[in-house]
Amino acid sequence: MKKQLLITAIFMLGLFVSPLMSMPIPSLKESLDFINDQEKVQLDPNHLPEKVKNTIENNEEIKDLPITQAWQIIEEDGTSHFKVKFDIGGEELIKIYDPEGKEIID
Incomplete structure (x- = not known):
């Protein structure tokens, strides 16, 4: 009796899981494209806006x-903003500025 219940449960699980297995899984790149809606360009600090x-x-x-x-x-x-990392004795301080030089506080 227990074997019959176990076989039935496995069969039912197979019916449930089978359609899920045929669903397409988005690739990592597609997921990152969705998440990454901004472009980050590293600058020489001398090239920050005046x-x-x-x-x-x-x-x-x-x-x-x-x-x-x-x-x-x-x-x-x-739109754009500028992220600047400063060194404070081995620790980082990060500040964010708009193109007009106004600090953006998160």
Whole structure:
């Protein structure tokens, strides 16, 4: 009796799982394309917009910190912002600025 119930359960599970197995699974690239709706371009810190550089130079907290990396992030709608990483004695400080040099606070 137990064998018959087990065989029936396995058969029913097969009926349920079978249609799921034939469904297409999106590739990783397709998933990433959906998630990634922005373009990230690494910049030389010297190529940041003047307004962003002026904001950094006028900020007493960060003006003397070395910039380790800078990016321009271009959104799908064409707007952009700039992400700048500073080195504070081996630790990172990340600031984000709009093209006018205004800091964007998350």
